[in-house]
């Protein structure tokens with residue numbers, strides 16, 4: 001995690017770096033810092049907390065330069081503090097670096113630097129070793145010193161370095177952590193992600209793994225790991241920086257909840273032809289490929305993993321192929337059964353989640369065909385996949401994922417429909433029925449959003465609960481996990497999701513009078529069974545909020561409250577059922593005065609293992 005920004009041009013580096021860092025706070029926000037070469041020395045200012053804290057201490061006019069690097073941090077090694085913040089400098093303040101990632105062998109390097117060079121470390125971070133390594137290798141050539149330092153480092157990193165003796169140059173290097181170079185006229189940028197640069201440039205180079213970049217104000221030169229110059233195509237950014245603004249909403253999360261109808265429509269429209277067929281433009285999977293798959297793995301983390309739980313049931317039903325869903329950090333270490341007849345689906349909003357990327361590489365190494373479902377165009381997961389199914393959610397800024405999840409679900413349906421119709425495991429009538437239901441979803445999500453005050457009232461009533469359960473069966477069980485994650489990550493309430501039928505095998509012991517339970521009952525064929533499960537917990541005195549389809553009112557008898565979603569076929573109900581759960585989590589967190597868009601200990605893009 002962490003966000004990096006570097007600028008080289010003429011004047012005002014400070015302002016541009018701060019602008020960029022603000023756009024990268026989703027990558028971490030527990031401290032921020034900036035380093036500028038001034039009068040033959042590198043001056044560093046850094047401060048724990050959000051970027052506004054840093055801004056307060058860098059106001060002075062004399063603290064500016066035409067080149068500089070900045071960082072917003074998500075702590076891995078060493079607690080959030082001024083001293084552990086980046087940038088880090090070497091002993092005589094002639095070198096400074098910013099780093100995103102983890103240096104796995106930093107202890108070893110640190111001991112060596114202390115023993116051989118008498119280096120005195122200021123911080124508890126792994127990153128500080130990089131500044132000292134470059135410092136000891138530096139003899140007037142920053143590129144050469146960075147290359148030598150990299151030879152010593154193991155782990156994942158995007159690093160950007162500056163040297164006081166070469167105040168016209170930045171050197172950056174990438175291994176398993178994202179990096180883009182922004183192309184300006186008379187200035188250039190380096191950053192962890194495109195939004196950091198969009199105010200100033202629309203053209204970027206996407207830096208690949210193991211590449212090093214040298215940036216001056218007029219030039220960007222990319223080298224591969226053998227030290228050869230690389231020619232890279234320019235990537236034109238077509239989306240707008242304004243899409244990343246709050247537009248009058250109190251929080252990005254609420255804005256993004258409200259953007260779901262649009263995201264769902266866009267994701268559908270990009271992939272649907274007028275005749276209703278799923279268009280696979282840019283996807284090279286053939287009919288033969290699809291028929292050859294005897295197994296599908298869906299691998300992801302967090303909310304994206306929860307989209308996979310729904311995807312499993314949908315693809316199994318439509319394409320009649322066994323689907324396993326796995327958490328990316330588990331998949332890569334368990335020697336999974338993967339071969340050339342395996343379809344591996346990676347789901348990731350950011351496309352930079354290191355666990356997902358590593359799982360994808362492992363699957364590829366074993367011969368799987370890799371299809372990714374990704375929101376960020378040009379991200380690492382997208383680039384390393386054989387095929388990409390983009391979600392068109394637009395930039396998601398709030399740490400808690402909402403619109404990415406619902407658009408990921410849409411991709412699951414489209415993949416299921418495509419595979420099923422190609423294999424002949426679903427007929428035209430069923431295909432058209434699901435398609436009509438998908439097309440109706442944006443309007444139905446709007447209808448739920450219109451009932452926001454109803455959910456807000458529930459949040460006001462129940463926001464003091466310290467424990468909340470989410471239960472459901474079938475597709476509702478997957479949605480329960482997502483509802484529970486939303487609540488815990490932004491309100492810090494201890495929430496727990498479980499398949500409703502599994503409750504009685506242990507977890508029901510936790511039911512107390514007044515325990516709050518969300519009971520999802522949107523699956524018609526499981527409705528009666530679900531009502532029975534609710535009876536079981538009601539008998540223990542729990543308070544129950546049911547989520548059911550309009551017209552299915554029997555559940556009212558066993559619930560304290562019921563929220564109704566519009567009628568739909570069971571298959572697509574997760575897209576609707578999750579909306580009240582997102583809104584509930586949002587308003588509970590608001591009632592509890594939590595930092596909704598930037599919950600504690602979290603970051604939007606998780607590029608560490």
Ligand code: F6R
Pocket residue numbers: 301302303304305347348349350351352353356399400401402485486489604605606
């Ligand atoms: C939760 C959330 C996280 C992410 C997870 C994977 O609201 O946002 O659980 O879903 O870190 O991130 P991506 O989708 O970027 O791979």
